[in-house]
Structure formats: C-alpha cells, structure tokens
C-alpha cells in the first residue's frame with residue numbers, strides 16, 4: 308500500500324501538518340459562504356487555478372516503515388522546482404524522476420533507530436517561493452533475531468598492535484564514507500551480489516564469545532569459498548583492501564550517500580577509483596577478517612544508516628534509469 312497525500316501549497320505555505328490534508332479551496336468556500344454568489348464563484352475559480360498549479364504530492368514507499376527499512380520518497384512538484392529534505396537528522400538528496408514532474412530520493416531508517424514517531428521535513432523551491440512541508444512517520448519495531456557466536460579470542464580482545472590497526476582503519480572508513488558522489492550513480496533495481504543462499508541475519512543481536520554484543524548490520528550469504536561476488540548496481544569503488552574485522556573488503560559508492568559493502572572476500576578484482584556496472588565481478592567470497600567460516604557479508608549504508616539489504620532488493624526501482 309502506498310501513502311498519498313495531496314497538498315495545496317498556497318494554503319500550507321509555512322508549515323504543513325501532513326496526514327491532515329486540507330484543501331485551500333474548501334476552506335475558502337466555507338469562509339465565503341455569506342458572500343454574494345458572484346464573489347464566491349470568482350474566489351473558487353482563482354483558488355482552484357492556483358491550487359492545481361502549485362499542488363505538491365508526496366509518496367513514501369513502503370507505507371509502513373520499520374527500523375532498518377530503506378524508503379523511496381517521491382515528491383511531485385512543478386517543473387523547475389528544487390526539492391531537499393531532512394529526516395532523523397540525515398539530509399535527503401533528491402534527483403529528478405524522468406517521468407512527470409517528480410523528484411525521487413532513496414532514504415531509510417538505521418537498524419539501531421529506536422521505534423517511535425519521527426518527522427520528515429521537505430523544502431520545495433518553486434517560482435521564487437519556498438515551501439516547508441513536514442510529515443509524521445511512525446517507525447514501527449522490526450522483529451530481528453538474537454544469536455551467540457564463537458570467534459577467535461583476538462577478535463573479541465584485540466592486543467595493542469591490533470587496536471592501533473583498528474583505529475587507523477576506523478579513520479580510513481570515516482574518510483571514505485564522508486564523501487559520496489553528488490549525483491545518483493545507480494540505475495534500476497539492485498541485484499543479488501552473489502549466487503548463494505541468503506540468510507535473514509540482518510539486524511540480529513550478536514553476542515561474541517559471551518562478551519561483545521553488536522547488531523549485525525548486513526546480510527550474510529552462505530557463499531562457498533571462491534564464489535563470484537558482483538556489483539549489485541553501478542557506482543565507483545571507493546575502498547578495496549584488507550581490513551581487520553571486514554577482511555578483504557570492497558565498498559561501492561552509488562552516489563547521494565548510498566554505499567554497498569562486500570566483506571570477507573578471498574580475492575579482490577577491482578581497485579579504488581574504478582567505475583563498476585551492475586553485475587561486474589568485484590572479487591571472490593572467502594573467510595577473511597572476523598568470521599566463523601566462509602560467507603559473504605553484504606551491507607547497505609545510506610548517510611551513516613545501515614539498511615536491510617533484502618528490502619532494498621525488493622524496492623520498486625526498475626523504472627528509475
């Protein structure tokens with residue numbers, strides 16, 4: 308189900324309570340009921356013309372949002388309008404839809420986000436006017452699993468040299484994720500990165516050796532050693548090297564703050580700075596880094612939020628080329 312709401316920005320020029328759409332025309336009609344028939348007809352005619360011309364429509368997919376959900380935001384606005392947004396402290400960057408006058412953005416809710424109410428803010432600039440719109444979105448709790456795992460002790464209690472390496476790599480990753488292409492590099496739907504059985508491991512609360520608790524921020528595939536790992540969509544390789552926890556890791560920037568990460572590879576076939584297209588071979592699956600055995604860990608990161616890869620694969624992005 309898709310949520311739709313139609314708003315007349317003439318009425319809601321400053322702050323709009325989404326979810327309670329009110330048509331300026333109907334309000335105006337109520338106020339002018341005591342006036343002459345001719346004046347009423349003129350008011351309705353003028354208001355209806357402006358209302359149609361400046362109508363802004365917003366669609367959020369999926370309609371029911373949970374922590375970990377990727378979300379497609381569609382804003383239907385006039386030609387020449389520019390659109391930007393903010394949600395849960397993250398900037399939403401829109402790109403023009405090829406069909407109609409729409410603007411689209413791929414956004415989402417971090418897996419660690421507390422469920423509860425949130426507000427999506429959108430600013431539309433059109434014909435010299437600025438319209439601030441807001442919409443209440445309830446974050447429903449996702450039901451992820453819990454599990455305990457055993458890994459070599461050095462991954463739970465790293466020594467001084469390993470801690471130095473981990474810190475160096477943390478700074479490197481921060482620098483990599485701080486920069487993303489200012490335009491969309493992906494095209495169409497995202498595809499499975501490997502021909503192997505996926506698991507529902509995203510969001511699982513994990514206890515390593517009874518000590519360290521973490522939320523699993525990616526999706527594991529039962530990929531045998533040496534299985535081809537492919538780019539799920541087009542973009543630029545911004546990291547391709549061995550890391551302590553991630554093992555041989557490839558990160559692709561898909562633009563506008565969206566990245567996909569492939570970890571624990573046995574081989575890497577791409578280099579940093581290289582452009583890749585959907586389906587291009589990135590490397591081979593393996594068991595490098597903090598692992599209990601060979602598998603592919605695949606993660607989706609948007610503006611610092613980790614999103615459910617399985618739900619990204621299901622989003623209706625086919626027509627976005």
Ligand SMILES: [Zn+2]
Pocket residue numbers: 523525526527603604605
């Ligand atoms: Zn994993």
